[in-house]
Amino acid sequence: MCTMIAEKVAIAGSGKGKDGWFPLAQAYVAFDHPFHYQAEHALTLDFVNESLGHGARVAVELPAGAARLLAERILAALSEAESQGAAV
Amino acid sequence: MANTHDYEGMVAETVPITGANGDTILAYFARPTGPGPHPGMVFIHHLPGWDEWSKEAARKLAYHGFATISPNLYHREGNGSPEDVAAKIRAEGGVSDDQVVGDVAGALKFLKSHPAVNGKAGCIGTCSGGRHTYLAACRVPGFDAAVDLWGGRVVTAPENLTAKQPVAPIDYTSSLGCPLLGLFGNDDKFPTPEEVDQHEAALKLHGKDYEFHRYDGAGHGFFYHHFAAAYRAEAAVDGWKKVFAFLDAKLRA
Structure with missing residues (x-):
């Protein structure tokens, strides 16, 4: 809440939480105070x-550089999949 | 603080209170069991939720002789671990200022009607709770002291206001109804030292009773001994001393 930088998006997929796999329905994206990563702010992802x-939540906290790298690699992987004819 | 031969005790428990819109919400109430009555405090938890540190802080205040209630501002989200509930609240842009003000007003009413409380009460909070403390001190009548610990977004640009936080707290400064203590880290980004300057200028402009202290080498959350990256022992030790000196002066006189 200190930054108020937060997004919420409907998604599909599966996530593995504390009780095993569960169907995902939403993702939260924020740049705010992390719970665990040792920094004042982090890019936080919650798959819920x-x-x-x-409790149906898979949480990830990343420094900005790692988050950007991850986002780039996700997009690159999707582009490669598309170029290889995989349905994306 | 008790001497070694004095009786000393504390009760800390979950209690229901009436919050905003007449809703029943849970609160953590930590109070000394020694001779009273005691000054009251509302402890307003931070963005990471109604968590272990928040309840520890309430007990610390109680150890120092303040009957302290900490409302769960996220109660309406339902039952879950404090972190899981806070993650949802974070994604939804926090809780509305009006709701927080109503919940804090309910907590103050609970304190003022409790036989262990001497009739005086303050509020205190960290991070978003510092911002909420300032809001409450401006909008809820009846507080005798307020402690804003590095509250972010007290100064908010118009483009960053939201439906839930429609007014920058600094704009309520003329209504601040009690003395204010503020502690800030000079490395903090929410609030920045420049924003603290703006806040201080507004307090001066309106002739308010306040004292601000700023710590070099400290950023956001420098009291948080459970969060190594934020904790600054020297600033935290000095900060707690300043908190209790301020509260003793304003709530025990």
């Missing part, structure tokens, strides 16, 4: 399914 309760 709100209908399954608060």
Whole structure:
């Protein structure tokens, strides 16, 4: 809440949380105070399914550089998959 | 603080209180069991939620003789670990200022009607709770002291206001109804030293009773001994001393 930089997006997929795999329904993206990564702010990702309760959550906290690199590599992998004819 | 031969005790427990819109929410109430009545405090938790550190801080205040209540501002999100609930709140842009003000007003009402409380009460909070403390001190009548610990976004550019936070807290400064203590780290980015300057200028402009202290080498959250990257022992030790000196002066006189 100190930055208020937050996004919420509906997604599909699966995530592995504390109780095993579960279907994902939403992703939260924020740049704010992390819970665990040792920095004042971090890019935080929460993959959740709100209908399954608060515990259905896979959390990731990344420094900005790592987050940018990850985003680039995700897009690069999708481009490569597309060029190889994989359905994306 | 008790001497070694004095009786000393504390009760710390979850209690229901009436918050904004008449909603029942849970709060953590830590109070000394020694001879009272005691000054009251509302402890407003930070963005990471109604967590272990927040309850520890409430007990620290109680150890120093303040009957302290900490409302769970995220109660309406339902049951879950403090972190999981806070992650959802974070994604939704926080809780609304009006709701927080109503919850804090409910906590103050609880304190003022409790037989262990001497009739005086303050509020204190860190991070977003520091911002909420300032909001409450401006918008809720009845506080006798307020402690803003590095509250971010007290100064907010118009383009960064939201439906839930529609007014920059600094714009309520003329309504600040009690003395204010503010502690800030000079390496903080929320708030920056320049924003603290702006806040201080507004307090001066309106002739408010305040004292600000700023720490070199400290950023956001320098009291947080559970978060190694933020903790600054020297600033934290001095900061807590300043908090208790301020509260003793304003709430025990």
